[in-house]
Amino acid sequence: MQANLEFQTDRLILRALKQVDVAPLKKAISESADTISPWLDWCHEGFDDMDAEAWVNRSRQGWLTGASYELAAFEIETGELVGCVYVSSIDSVANMANLGYWIATKFQGRGYALEATEVAATLAFGHLLLTRLELVMDPANEASIRIAEKLRATFECRARNRYMYDGEAREGLVYSLIPNDFLH
Numbered sequence: 001m002q003a004n005l006e007f008q009t010d011r012l013i014l015r016a017l018k019q020v021d022v023a024p025l026k027k028a029i030s031e032s033a034d035t036i037s038p039w040l041d042w043c044h045e046g047f048d049d050m051d052a053e054a055w056v057n058r059s060r061q062g063w064l065t066g067a068s069y070e071l072a073a074f075e076i077e078t079g080e081l082v083g084c085v086y087v088s089s090i091d092s093v094a095n096m097a098n099l100g101y102w103i104a105t106k107f108q109g110r111g112y113a114l115e116a117t118e119v120a121a122t123l124a125f126g127h128l129l130l131t132r133l134e135l136v137m138d139p140a141n142e143a144s145i146r147i148a149e150k151l152r153a154t155f156e157c158r159a160r161n162r163y164m165y166d167g168e169a170r171e172g173l174v175y176s177l178i179p180n181d182f183l184h
Helices: 019-030 049-065 112-127 142-150
Strands: 006-008 012-015 069-075 081-091 096-103 132-137 154-165 168-177
Touching: 006 112, 012 112, 019 049, 019 081, 049 069, 069 112, 081 112, 096 112, 112 132, 112 142, 132 142, 132 154, 142 168
Parallel strands: 096 132
Antiparallel strands: 006 012, 012 069, 069 081, 081 096, 132 168, 154 168
């Protein structure tokens, strides 16, 4: 799939990360450590230019190889980076993937995560023709649970050792979406 695709909602433009996004990515992540780091171990205050450049390079490589598709979400009104949403851990045998997202602290609570995840699910089902998306989150991550529920994802289970955080296996809640749930 082409990395130059762009999607637009009423408030957001979503597209693949580019080198020009290194500084905004660094700023968004380092300023959001307090609200994101409890759930995603890569998020920390010391996230620097090298981390951001490596992130952009990995994201672009994912697009080139078809291993993952990350979309950066930018607020139309200001052009600011709101966060990222991604279709990752693509399993071509099972025809499924993970749907993940993070929103910078200053943009949380405004409905941007739902808007961005709806675009990513459309990409997954409408373009990649996947038949299943999983949303996996820490049982204490109330914001992510609300997003899964607003997406009308089905809660399937509380799974032991379902995801890794800082080198440790953790319990995760597993929600799923299939095309019939999402594409009307």
